[in-house]
Every structure is written in C-alpha cells, then in structure tokens.
Amino acid sequence: MFTNRNSGFYTLLAGAGPTGITGATGVGLSGIVPFDPSVAPTYPAGQVVTFNGNTFIADVASPTGTPGTSPDYTLLAGAGATGETGATGVSVTGSTGATGATGVTGATGVGVSGSTGATGATGATGGIGDTGVTGATGVAGDTGITGVTGVGVTGSTGAIGATGVTGVTGATGDTGVTGATGVGVSGSTGATGATGASITSNSAYAENTSGTIVVILGGTLIPLPNNQNIGTGITVNGANDTFTLTNAGRYYISYKINLTAALAIQSRILLNGTAIPASVVSPTLSISQLQSDFIVTVTAGSTIQFQLFGLIGTAVLSPPGATLNIIQLS
DSSP states (O other): OOSOTTOTTOOOOOOOOOOOOOOOOOOOOTTOEEOOTTTGGGOOTTOEEEETTEEEEESSSSOOSOTTTOTTEEEEEOOOOOOOOOOOOOOOOOOOOOOOOOOOOOOOOOOOOOOOOOOOOOOOOOOOOOOOOOOOOOOOOOOOOOOOOOOOOOOOOOOOOOOOOOOOOOOOOOOOOOOOOOOOOOOOOOOOOOOOOOGGGSEEEEEESSOEEEEOTTOEEOOOOEEEEEOTTEEEOTTSOOEEEOSOEEEEEEEEEEEEEEESOEEEEEETTEEOGGGOBOOSSOEEEEEEEEEEEEOTTEEEEEEEESOOEEEEEEEEEEEEEEEEOO
C-alpha cells in the first residue's frame, strides 16, 4: 500500500478489490427492557432484555424460564468485571464569600394588647397568730358574809353486826390400816356374736352411655342397659328401665344426665309411677346437664324409674350419658 501514486519512491503491491455485496441488516438493540417474568409471555422473538447485568435476546416468541438458564434466550453481552476503585478525589473547600448587605428593616408591627387575665384564686388563710401575754391578776374581792349554822339531826340506830367467825376445825385422825387385797378370778371369754347384716350391700348402679331418647310431652323412661352393677335386694326388668326394691326402708338415690346439646328439658324419678318431688329438675333455660340426689322411704316391692319429660323432641346422650345410683341406708 502506498500514499502517493505519482511518487517515484513507492511501488504498488496490490490494488483495492471490487466492493463486496452488502450484508443483511443486523438486529438492532432498540427497545431493551429489564427482564420481568410476569411480562415474559408477551415478549416477541428478538426482544432484548437485561438480567443480572447481562444482556439477552429472546430466540422465540413467549419465551419461558429465566435468561441464562432457559434455551429460549441467547446471551448478547455479559456483565463486565467490576473496575478498580478510583483514587479518592481531593476535596478543596472554597473560600467564604463576602457577607451580603443587610436588608432593609421591615415596618414595625402593630401590637394589640390582650384582655386582662381573670383574677387569681384567693390565697389560703394564714395561720393563727401566737397567744398574747396573760394580763396581770386582778385584786381579790371582799370575803362574803358567813352563812347560817345548819340544824343537826341524830341518825337512826345501826343494824346488828354480823355473826362472829366460826372456830378452827380440829385435826383429822390417823388413817386406819388397809385391808388385804381380795383374790379375783377372771371369767372365760364369751362366744363371738354372729356378723350383722350389711344394709348398704343392697345397692345398684346402671347407665346409658350414648343413647338417643325420643321424648314425649308426658315423659319417656330412660333405659339403662350399660355397665350394670346390681346388688342383692334390687332387680331390673328386661327393658332395663324399671328397678324393683325388694326391701322396705330408706334409700339414697342420685342421678345425672349429660346431653350433646343444651335443651329446655326436665328430668325426674318415679316411685311406683309417681314423681318424687325432690327428684324433679326443671331448669328455666336450656342446659346440657341435669342431676339430683335425695333420700326417700319406700315399701317392699316398690319400683324406681328414670324419666325425661316436658319437651317433644330428641335428646342425645353424651358419655357418660345417663347414670343412676340406688343405695339402701336402713
């Protein structure tokens, strides 16, 4: 190559060839946007995005995945390495400028006097002053005239004096000689008596752990088929709702009912078909637990029954459900 054809100092080695065919127009990088995964499904093919300092181009429309890991993106330019930190610049504080001229003083404002404040509260009363000096004692007055001498009356004779003290008691005589001790013979031990009867062995317990009771207005008997423990002197029928007391006497009876839901329902114990007043539970509000205990005197062969009443509906028992205790006391 030479710079002057006409110079005698240069020789042409190779001339310039013909101009080649113009290449296809390249893809511009206009419209570069930061990568947004929520917008990525709308990217057209050729969309240029930046991500983590790198520049990528979408190879297909609606690319998936993340630039750098998805085959739908091609890296155009990687993030350059961080350059070295430049030297710390020298800070030069400029000189302080001249103080500006003082501005014109503004006009004096017109002051309005406020109203006089309210009178303050009266101060507390001062303490009581010291007591003054006692004055001089006045001159004693003249002695008054002597009064008339009173007339003396002789009193009545006094009562007879008390009886004199009783004389001292004479000394006690000597104690006599103690007699000889008698010989005692112990009797033989008597035979052991027969064992008495246990009244409280006449008892019964039964329950209905989770039954459903359809209650009618006049009352529905509660069967108690579960966990029965029936002692002598008490029997239960086949329906498990009537207990017969063989012996007459005083009995302690208690019961409890647990429901799955609160109801405006009532409960009672029937003795020979008639309600025992002490056994009736009649709540004023809906409740889920009813209970009572009492002592009642019965005749031989009496029957005991457990009953819900006062509501037409269904009562569902919750464990331990309905329980009944019967114990003979005497």
